[in-house]
Amino acid sequence: MDPTPTPTRPPARTRIAPSPTGDPHVGTAYQSLFSYALAHQTGGRFLLRLEDTDQVRFDANSERRIFAALAWVHLLPDEGPEQGGPYAPYRQSERLPIYQAHAEQLIAAGHAYYCFCTPERLAAMRKEQEARKQPPRYDRHCLTLPPTEVQARLTAGERRVVRMLMPDEGVTSFHDVVRGEISFENRLLDDQVLMKSDGFPTYHLAVVVDDHLMGVTDVIRGEEWISSTPKHVLLYRYFGWELPTYAHTPLLLNDDRSKISKRKSPDKTRLEGFRERGFLPEALLNFLALLGWSHPDGQELFSLDEFIRVFSPARLLKAGSVFDMNKLIWMNGQYIRLLTVDELAMRLIPYTTHTAEEVRRVLPVLHDRLRLLSEFDDLAVIFFTEPVYDSALFSSKQFDAPALADHLAAARAWHADQPWPWEKEAWEAGIRQLAEERGFKKAGDLFMLLRVAVTGRKESPPLHDTMLLLGREATLARMDAALGVLRGA
RNA sequence: GGCGCAUUCGUCUAGCGGCCCAGGACGCCGCCCUCUCAAGGCGGAGAUCAGGGGUUCGAAUCCCCUAUGCGCUACCA
Numbered sequence: 191m192d193p194t195p196t197p198t199r200p201p202a203r204t205r206i207a208p209s210p211t212g213d214p215h216v217g218t219a220y221q222s223l224f225s226y227a228l229a230h231q232t233g234g235r236f237l238l239r240l241e242d243t244d245q246v247r248f249d250a251n252s253e254r255r256i257f258a259a260l261a262w263v264h265l266l267p268d269e270g271p272e273q274g275g276p277y278a279p280y281r282q283s284e285r286l287p288i289y290q291a292h293a294e295q296l297i298a299a300g301h302a303y304y305c306f307c308t309p310e311r312l313a314a315m316r317k318e319q320e321a322r323k324q325p326p327r328y329d330r331h332c333l334t335l336p337p338t339e340v341q342a343r344l345t346a347g348e349r350r351v352v353r354m355l356m357p358d359e360g361v362t363s364f365h366d367v368v369r370g371e372i373s374f375e376n377r378l379l380d381d382q383v384l385m386k387s388d389g390f391p392t393y394h395l396a397v398v399v400d401d402h403l404m405g406v407t408d409v410i411r412g413e414e415w416i417s418s419t420p421k422h423v424l425l426y427r428y429f430g431w432e433l434p435t436y437a438h439t440p441l442l443l444n445d446d447r448s449k450i451s452k453r454k455s456p457d458k459t460r461l462e463g464f465r466e467r468g469f470l471p472e473a474l475l476n477f478l479a480l481l482g483w484s485h486p487d488g489q490e491l492f493s494l495d496e497f498i499r500v501f502s503p504a505r506l507l508k509a510g511s512v513f514d515m516n517k518l519i520w521m522n523g524q525y526i527r528l529l530t531v532d533e534l535a536m537r538l539i540p541y542t543t544h545t546a547e548e549v550r551r552v553l554p555v556l557h558d559r560l561r562l563l564s565e566f567d568d569l570a571v572i573f574f575t576e577p578v579y580d581s582a583l584f585s586s587k588q589f590d591a592p593a594l595a596d597h598l599a600a601a602r603a604w605h606a607d608q609p610w611p612w613e614k615e616a617w618e619a620g621i622r623q624l625a626e627e628r629g630f631k632k633a634g635d636l637f638m639l640l641r642v643a644v645t646g647r648k649e650s651p652p653l654h655d656t657m658l659l660l661g662r663e664a665t666l667a668r669m670d671a672a673l674g675v676l677r678g679a
Numbered sequence: 680g681g682c683g684c685a686u687u688c689g690u691c692u693a694g695c696g697g698c699c700c701a702g703g704a705c706g707c708c709g710c711c712c713u714c715u716c717a718a719g720g721c722g723g724a725g726a727u728c729a730g731g732g733g734u735u736c737g738a739a740u741c742c743c744c745u746a747u748g749c750g751c752u753a754c755c756a
Contacts, residue, residue, distance in 0.1 A: 209756050244755055309754075316753095325681045326752070351754050369684070378682060378752095386754040393756050417683055417751035438684085445690090447748065477691090480704090484692055490704055507692085510749070514690045517705040527718075558718040621714080637714030649716035 201234030202408045206260075206267070207397065209241040210252030214259035214461040216513075217412065217442060217450065220478050222265040224410045224439060227501040229268070234407070238270030239400060240281045243390045253281075259461040263471040264494060277404040282396050289391035292399050292429070293352045293384055301428040302384055304340055305332040305353045328353065328381045352385035354394070354421065362420040367437040368506040374420040382421050394418060398425040401434055410437045410503065413510070414449065437503040440482040441510035450513060458513045468541055468563030469518065473525040477518045481511040491524060523561040531557065542566050544574065552659055555651035573659055577646025577668060579675040584642055588631055595676040597628050597636065598643055602669040610662045614654050643672035 204225035208218045222236075229236040238260070242248055257272055269275025279285055296302035305328075316326045333355070343350070356379040363373035384395040391399070401409060416438050426433050442450040442458075452459045457467075464474050472494065479497050480490065483506055489496075526534060534557065535549045541563045542549060549566070552573045559569055584594055604624055608617070625636040641650055644665055650656055657665045 207756090211756080241756065247755065305754090312754085320680085323680055349754095353754095372683075374682070380752075383754050388754075390754085392754070397756095412750095413684070414750055414756090440685085441750075443749085449750070480691065482691095488693065488703065490691095509685050511692085512690060514705065517691065520705055523718085556717095559716070561717095618714080632714095634714050641715060647716090651716080653714060 199232055200407070202228045202232045203234050203237065203405050204229045204408050204410060205237045205239050205401070205404070205406050206265075207239045207241045207400075208256055209244060209247070210249055210256060211244065211247040212249050212252055213452070213459070214252070214256045216459050216461055216464075216478075218256065219259065219263050219265065219461055219474070220442060220481070221411060221439065222260060222263075223475060223478055223497075224437075224483075224501065224503065224506075225408075226265045227498045228408055228410065228503065231498045231501060235268040235275075236265075237275065237277075237404065237406075238267035238272075238280065239404070240271055240283075241393065241396065242281055242283045243386075243393065243396055245388060245390065255462065259465075262461070262465055263475055265475075282391070282400065285396075285400070286389060286391075288403070289385065289395055289399055290389070293391070293395065296354070296384070296428060297352065299428065300355070302352050302354050303333050304335075304344065304350045305381075305383075306335075306343055306348055306350045307331055325378070326380075330381060333381075349387045351383045351387050353381045354384050354425070356381055356421075356424070362423050364419055364423050364433065364436060366416070366419075367435060367503045369416075369438065369508055372416065372419070374417075376420075376424075379420060379424075394421050394425070398422050398429075398431075402426070402429070402431045406434055408437065408503075409434045410439060413438045413441050437506060440507050442481060443510045443512045445512060447510070447512060449510075455513065458515065466564070468565065469522050470525045470537070470563070473522040474518065476525070477521050481513065482507045482509075491521070519561050526560050526563075527558065534560075538563055538566050542570070544570065548574070555655045555659065559651070572645040572647060572650055572656070576671070577644075579642070579646055579672060581675055583646070583648055584639070584672075584676060586635060586639070588635065591676055594639060595673055597630075598639060598669060598673055598676060600624065600628060601636065601640060602666060602673065605662075605669070606666060611658060612654070612662075617654055640669075643669050 206218060206222040206225055208215070226236045228234070238257075240253055240256075242253075253271065257270075260266060267273070269277065269280065271280045274280075282289075293302060297304070307328075311331075312328070315329055319326045332353075357376040360376045361373050362376055362379075363371055366372055382394050383392050385391055400406075419436060419438075423433060444450050444454040446454065448454065450459060457463060465471075475494055475497075476491060479492075479501075483501070485492060486500055486502075486505065492500075529537065531550060531553050535546055535553055538549050538553075539546060544567070549570075552570055556566065556569050560566060581591075584591065586594060589597065601621070601624060604620060605612070608620070621636060621640070622633045625633040628636070630636050637653055638648065641653055641656075642648060644650075644653065644656060644660070645668075660668070
């Protein structure tokens with residue numbers, strides 16, 4: 191039984207390279223999903239590399255949280271800062287000498303140069319270019335500095351960056367697995383900063399050096415990186431390295447079709463938020479897999495293992511997709527229904543104030559009513575807390591309050607006479623007969639009267655189930671309490 | 680502004696020249712089941728395949744143009 195791509199390719203080494211700057215992002219799980227699947231379907235490895243090169247935005251807690259979030263969605267890396275690996279260290283901040291050496295190699299080869307321009311000068315230059323409606327690009331002021339002056343300013347310890355020297359002409363193109371050939375004119379490329387003045391590399395240098403050194407064969411990343419890819423391709427060429435395979439995935443979108451953002455979609459960006467609200471990681475993953483990709487057989491519900499089996503980057507779509515919370519919630523309900531009572535009870539523990547025993551007891555009647563794990567306590571409250579009656583709920587078209595009280599009293603007496611436990615068929619027949627005797631136009635109205643009396647709500651699991659779960663004494667006591675309200679009102 | 684990428688029901692998508700006056704899923708509506716709410720079952724509304732030109736006997740599918748959207752344009756990733 192193997193209807194799917196027996197990969198006829200060497201093992202893939204893929205990576206997710208988040209920057210630890212805050213809340214673990216849904217995009218990280220989205221990208222990881224594809225990279226994880228490709229690596230594992232080819233017998234390769236999936237690695238996590240921390241791109242902590244921005245000292246300004248760095249957040250010390252972020253790494254731990256990213257790792258926990260990936261663990262939660264079952265996308266643990268095979269190599270990374272926590273579990274190590276043959277290409278450690280996996281934090282870029284611990285690889286500074288490597289980037290330094292590579293930057294110097296580029297300078298020596300004439301593919302990069304030192305730049306001493308101040309932020310002020312660059313800002314002024316950009317402003318002027320903008321005013322003249324020209325594309326903002328570095329004017330290469332420092333490219334022509336005499337070598338002796340460069341040397342002198344270097345020894346003086348002046349602040350400087352290293353810039354990449356872009357070719358003046360020609361075209362840089364690369365093949366993208368999902369979009370085909372993409373080309374950029376070299377003369378339009380800016381002389382990118384490779385090494386910042388604080389000694390840290392920029393993304394462009396670090397990603398190329400590390401992907402190569404770590405043996406990454408397949409780069410799967412978001413579409414927002416397409417524009418920078420020519421710079422990366424040029425770097426590979428300067429270093430004389432073999433290019434990885436590129437696959438740029440579609441973007442996750444806000445409702446207004448802009449790139450998904452915390453500001454516009456606060457409920458969709460934080461991975462921890464999904465966990466807090468009671469989404470199952472397998473449902474989130476399944477949902478994410480269906481954004482920008484579809485199962486070859488049209489299946490909507492499938493496991494991570496199944497996804498690994500059939501995933502192919504070539505089936506990735508080109509257009510971005512809006513994250514539809516409605517469908518995710520539906521899918522979560524599907525996954526909840528797939529779980530056994532015992533499994534579900536275990537999963538509910540972090541979301542409930544009740545004991546595992548209590549959860550297991552009432553779960554059978556709540557199972558089909560749950561969409562989010564966090565909804566459990568609200569649904570279960572009828573079993574654990576005495577109802578606070580809203581007299582408006584008792585209102586009936588047919589009877590006034592005193593009449594309802596009489597009916598309820600009769601029903602209460604009838605229940606008290608029944609041998610416990612109340613047997614379903616007999617109980618239901620009894621209620622219907624009582625409804626008829628007491629002149630109810632619809633038997634359903636008596637059921638509703640009892641429902642409100644016993645649960646304090648107009649919606650609940652089937653009444654008989656509910657009463658059995660509550661027990662004889664509690665059920666009768668609640669009827670008495672309801673009677674009090676009805677007579678007082 | 681420049682460059683790049685994209686464009687099938689409200690949303691996620693199937694489709695890779697004839698099987699499509701476009702199929703599925705979520706949502707919505709109705710019906711069934713039913714003591715309520717769910718779950719489940721059945722059915723319905725919903726897309727002139729962004730627009731316009733080609734190519735072809737035949738185009739959602741290939742080519743060109745236009746429009747629109749998005750992305751990038753930092754010593755952020």
